Each structure stands twice: as C-alpha cells, then as structure tokens.
Amino acid sequence: MRYLFIRFILLGIYEIRPLIKQKLIKEIIVYSVLALLILGTGYLYFSDPYQISLAKYLLNLIGQDI
Amino acid sequence: MLENNKKISIRQAALLFLVVTFTPSIRVIPAYAAERAKQAAWLSPLITVLVFMAIVFLWHKLYEKYNNHTSMDIYSNITGRIAGKIIAVIHLLWLVILTALYIRYFAIRLVSSIYPNVSENIFIVSLLVVIAYTLRSGLIPLARFNEVIFAILTGTFFILVLLALSNFKFEFLCPITYRDILPIFKASGGSMGILAYFSFFFIIGDRINNQESIKRIALPLSLFLLVFIIANIGIAIGTFGYSLVQRFPLPFLMSVKQISLFNTLEKIESLVIAFWVFSDFVLISSFIILALHILKYLLNLADVKPFLNIYIVFLYTISLIITGSAFELQKLSDSIIIPFNIALGVILPAVIFCIGKIRKKV
Secondary structure (H helix, E strand, O other), rough: HHHHHHHHHHHHHHHHHHHHHOOHHHHHHHHHHHHHHHHHHHHHHHHOOOOOHHHHHHHHHOOOOO | OOOOOOOOOOOHHHHHHHHHHHHHHHHHHHHHHHHHHHHHHHHHHHHHHHHHHHHHHHHHHHEEEEEEOOHHHHHHHOHHHHHHHHHHHHHHHHHHHHHHHHHHHHHHHHHHHOOOOOOOHHHHHHHHHHHHHHHOOHHHHHHHHHHHHHHHHHHHHHHHHHHHHHHHOHHOOOOHHHHHHHHHHHHHHHHHHHOOOHHHHHHHHHHOOOOOHHHHHHHHHHHHHHHHHHHHHHHHHHHHOOOOHOOOOOHHHHHHHHHEEEEOOOOHHHHHHHHHHHHHHHHHHHHHHHHHHHHHHHHHHOOOHHHHHHHHHHHHHHHOOOOOHHHHHHHHHHHHHHHHHHHHHHHHHHHHHHOOOOOOOO
C-alpha cells in the first residue's frame, strides 16, 4: 500500500501540474475524484487482500451464493 | 482515403470488434453452450447470428438519421437528456467492471495455463504499462495495429482448427432432434452476450467514418462470426464430447493440447496463449477508449488524455478487488456479465429504436 501510494503521488504531481497551469478546474476535479477512488479501492484491497471480492458482492446482490 | 484523419473506417471498427470477441468467445462459449444444449450446442450460433444481423440493421437504421453521432448522443436524443445521461453512467460503470474483469482474466489464464508459480501482478502491470504507452497515440494506431493482429489471429485459429480435426469425432455432435430447439435457444445466450459488444463500439460513433455503410459489412461479418463460433464450439465438443466440455474451464485450449501430428508437431498450445495476449490487449485498450469517451461525453471535457494513466491505475485497483478466485470470475461471467451484456448491447438498442419510432425520431 505504501509503495502504491508513493508512486501514485508522484504520478499525480506529474500529471496534475499542466491541468493546474491551464486552470482546467473541471479536469482537476475529475482527476482528484479518480485519485480518491484509487486510494479507496487500494486501501480496501491492501487491508485484506484475500477477503475482498467485488464478484461476491455482485453475486449476493442477485441472490446467488458462492 | 478517410474523410478525417482522426477517424477510423467502419471496416477497421468491425475488425476491432472481431478481435475483441476472440478471447471471450474461446473462453465462454463452448462450455456455456455445451452445458445448455449438450451435443446440439454447435447449432446455437445460428440463432445468435440472426439476432446479431438484426442488431446490425438496427444500427444502420439509426445511423441513417444520426450520422456522425455517438450511441450516447442517439440515446439522449431519443429518450431525453436525463435518461440519456443515466444510460451513459450505466455504460461507464459497466465498462469499468468489464475491463477490470478482462484484466484479471488475462492474468489468471496465463497463471493457470503456463506460468503456475508466477504472481498475477506481474502480468497485469506489464499489460497495463504497454496499454498506457500505446494509447497515448490514440485510436487510429490501435485500429491499424489491429488489422495486422486480426489477420494473424484468424490464420492461427483456423490452422489450429484444421490440425485439431485429427481428433474430431462427428458422433459427439449427434443426434439432433426437435427436442434440442429450446436448449439451442438457451445456449445461444453465451455467444449473444459477447456479440453484444458490437453495440458498444458505437460509443465512439463520432470517430467512425461511413456509418451509413454498416449494412454493407453485415453479411461478411455475420458469416465470419458464424463459421468462427461453430468451429470454436464444434472442435471442443467434437474432440471431448459435451459432458467433458461443460466442465473444462478452457475447452479450446484442451482441444489444441490434444493436437499431435506424426508425433513431431506437439505442444502448440503456446500459439493459443499468444493469441489471447494480443486479443486481450486489443480488448482492454478498446474498452478503455470507450470508457474515456463516455467520461468526455458526460462531463463535456475537452480532452481525456490527461486521465488515461489515472484511469488505468484505477482499473488496476478494481481488477485486484474484483475477485478472489477464477471460480468466482466464471460464476460472475455466467450469472451477471452475459445477461447484462445482452441487456445493454441487444435489448437496449432495440428498445431505444422502438421508442424512436414511436416518437418519430428515427
């Protein structure tokens, strides 16, 4: 998780700079939302890599058990 | 010459669609069809291709009126702005799930077939880095690269089918009676769920030239798909029989593993693996382009290039949490992915077309 986070911050700094320079507010918001989603899903996975399963949730949603 | 150098031709779009269907077809269709229609499964593509032709003609009719529009523009125009946006959001979410699913399948398949002790992460990260690098150049280089890939994939596939005929037993495909009609209809669902990707490609409808000639490609495209899917199912069932095929995770690979020519040409399943890697590359790249195009449509963005890397990292994390095992992925494909693909790629365009007719917008 730590390495993902560091790489991700570096990528973010590199990519978001031109957006800030051009004052593309909408693009900066979209970028930030995607970044937050990555942090959320990354945290979910790395906190318990062998338990988390989106497939299981989706199958439970339609009433099917694994 | 293309009218606009930022667009691809309808022929290139059709070839992209065909390569995108390669991997899922080989993975899903034989087992899905064998489980439902048993020895008659090889006849199920007849139903699928008829429905597919209807969908092609439906898009042809839509594009007679809405030339140079995306499918999202068309849906929005016919159903209204809010409903159109909701449909676009559903498509976007679905493409995220599909892409993550195929990224994970790509890694699981390599690990389960030839690299049993290697971490899935290595394959996922390598593939995504190559895709991120390639997609910087956009859709056109991908479409041109795909033309070469299509020729190689098709040639390889049919050579493998010819070689696999040495183990083929025609009695495994018989008997066929009138009682097989209903199971054949049920079995056609698997292939229909994959051919539904055809409709997805109109998300980039504004980047495709000559949409009005969709009708011209309908017959060759349908004939190719018919031969391809029948060969795909037929060779698996003809080699092992339906009872084994419905239990195999990768029936076509198993059929290719059986190929032995004069005891010299053996173990050519690596060709199938190469096949998968190329097809998965085109599939995942195409779906990323489609998803970013919807994002552009939804938020009226000028350019989506700045989001390419971050979106790929997002897909990476989603592919990690999508499943814990290959078994769950298989179950997800059969129970959710195929029905929802049919809903978005076959039923939705048909419903929109009917609404358009009623509201005199088509």
